[in-house]
Every structure is written in C-alpha cells, then in structure tokens.
Amino acid sequence: KTEVVNVTFDAAEKNLAxxxxxxxxxxVSDVVNANPDQLADADMIARSIEHFFQIEDGDYAFEPMENLFKTFERNEGAKRSELPTGNANEEADVLKEKGNAAIQAQNYTEALE
Structure with missing residues (x-):
C-alpha cells in the first residue's frame, strides 16, 4: 500500500505563490468592466492557490520587494539580449567546421583551439 504524503512548502515557495x-x-482590479466569468475564474484560481500552498491570513504580511511581473520582464529581457546574433551563429559554424576538419586530420591540439 502506498503512503500518501502531503506536499509542504517553505517560506520562499509560499512567498512566490x-x-x-x-x-x-x-x-483583475486594473480591468474596468471585467468579464464576470473571468472574475469568477480569478477568484477560483486564488482560492485554489491559497489552499494548495496552505496560505493563511498571517502569510499575507509578506510584501515582495518587486512586483513579480516586473521581475519576470526584467529577466526575460536580459535573456533575450544574450541571444546570439546571426553573425555569432555564422562564426560558430565556421569554428565548428575548422575544429571538425582538425579532428579528422588528427590534429587534436588545433581542434581544441
């Protein structure tokens, strides 16, 4: 028989929730004349998250240093700026071809450079 175990969360995980x-x-509060079905869905989502993460009234004392969405946008923007450009991809392909040719010629030192 399989033992049923409750999922537990540390403070950081609760704070993320x-x-x-x-x-x-x-x-939801920013939308004027919000669709009643969406409002009901948002309320259901909120109650489900509170229940799943075992969030109690005292947990609401947590005040994040930054809005979660702003944090997400900042991090996503940083990732996008780190993506290689077309030139970088072309340069990588040239280097890969040189390395492969050096390995086929058994010139391992050159291949590593």
Whole structure:
C-alpha cells in the first residue's frame, strides 16, 4: 500500500505563490468592466492557490520587494539580449567546421583551439 504524503512548502515557495496571487488580483482590479466569468475564474484560481500552498491570513504580511511581473520582464529581457546574433551563429559554424576538419586530420591540439 502506498503512503500518501502531503506536499509542504517553505517560506520562499509560499512567498512566490503570494506574489503570483498579488499579480492576479492586481490584473483583475486594473480591468474596468471585467468579464464576470473571468472574475469568477480569478477568484477560483486564488482560492485554489491559497489552499494548495496552505496560505493563511498571517502569510499575507509578506510584501515582495518587486512586483513579480516586473521581475519576470526584467529577466526575460536580459535573456533575450544574450541571444546570439546571426553573425555569432555564422562564426560558430565556421569554428565548428575548422575544429571538425582538425579532428579528422588528427590534429587534436588545433581542434581544441
């Protein structure tokens, strides 16, 4: 028989869930004349997250240093700026071809350069 184990969360995980709840609530409150079905869905999502992450009233004392969405946007922007350009991809292909040719010629020192 398999033992059933409850999922537990540390403070950081709960705070992440709270940050997401804050994002959902801010999004809903920013919309004038929001669709009632979407409002009901947002409420259901919030209650489900609170239940799953075992969030209690006292947990709402947490105030994130930065809005979760702003953190996401900043990090996504940083990743995009790090993506290689077309020139970098072409240069990488040239280097790969040189390395492969050096290995086929059994010139391993040159291949590593």
């Amino acid at each position: 709270l940050s997401f709840l804050q994002f959902v609530r801010e999004k």
